Amino acid sequence: MRITTTMLFTQGLAGLQAALDRFARAQRQAATGARLAAPSDDPEAAARATRATARLAALRQWQRQAADATDLLTMVDDTLGRVGEVMARAHELALQGASDTQGPVQRQAMAAEVDVLLDTVVAAINERLDRRQLFGGRQSTTPPLLVTRDAQGRITGAAWGPDVTGPVTVQVDDATTVDLAVPGPQAFGADAAPDFLPGVLIQLRDALAADDGAAVRALLPQLESATDRLDLARIDVGARLGRLDGLRRSLTDRTTDAESFRSTLLDADLARAAIDVSQSQLAYQAALGALRATQGLSLVDVLR
Structure with a gap:
């Protein structure tokens, strides 16, 4: 199958959005100390937390x-x-x-x-x-x-x-x-x-x-x-x-x-959250760089 520029751009954009979501989630956990912002973040953990x-x-x-x-x-x-x-x-x-x-x-x-x-x-x-x-x-x-x-x-x-x-x-x-x-x-x-x-x-x-x-x-x-x-x-x-x-x-x-058990389900590990912020920021920057390389800076600027 021929991989077109459009396909590369679409995949790159999806990767960029996923990286941005991870970065935002890591920032929120570091700021609030909460592991879950909504049940959809981890439905199984949310259900267990409700019981706990x-x-x-x-x-x-x-x-x-x-x-x-x-x-x-x-x-x-x-x-x-x-x-x-x-x-x-x-x-x-x-x-x-x-x-x-x-x-x-x-x-x-x-x-x-x-x-x-x-x-x-x-x-x-x-x-x-x-x-x-x-x-x-x-x-x-x-x-x-x-x-x-x-x-x-x-x-x-x-x-x-x-x-x-x-x-x-x-x-x-x-x-x-x-x-x-x-x-x-x-x-x-x-x-x-x-x-x-x-x-x-x-x-x-x-x-x-x-x-x-x-x-x-x-x-x-x-x-x-x-x-x-x-x-x-x-x-x-x-x-x-x-x-x-x-x-x-x-x-x-x-x-x-x-x-303690409820805390493991609901509370973020702040030390780990700080590391996740740094790592997810690097991943976001890498995804952004890859997208730019694929499609060109001017197109990315338009789409942002």
Whole structure:
């Protein structure tokens, strides 16, 4: 087949356009740091990047949910610890008040202190983090523990509100959920149980106020039982926090890997991009020179 000048010019012009496209792409990558300007640049890489972006978004969402769960359970743990300190003091007062060496004046003073401890416990049980009750189970909008007070403002009765039991789960991985609920009855006892923590404190206060050492002594087993339940609840929360800590470390590692993988698909290698700019510029100049040699400078000038 005879190769004409027109064919050489057409091939040269196509080569020049291809070289110009490569030069422009290299310049864009060096300037923006982006490997792909449009999906058409590399459809397969663009599709993989879309999947990688969706995966990364899911991992980041799980990270946020795991962090929120950690914050909530950490506050629950701190609150249980503070209630435990209150119960330790109540036990000390009960031991003192049970002694026959104590008189009415001393027991009245102890009753006043137990009354303060009772208010502290009720406030702790009804604490919340943002919009979630710490011990409200599925009930997150109203205080879980309802109390009645006398004319002097002293608590005379306590009972759990509705729907304070049941799990409250949050997803922290593809197939992993964590239960955030620490229902009030689990940590502080059922309100009809003899070792219902607020109820025991009410009875202790009243027994001390009545100068009834025998009644105070009779409450010691209930105080100890309530404290044991509190300790078990805290152990359970600690186990969940430990599990969350491991999950969060795993999520951090996987998110880092996902970010790195996505970067290989979308981000340009800037050092390589600089080399490509130089090489593609040389290729463009060479293609331009070849076209000039084929067709002549004047024709090229007209066509540019």
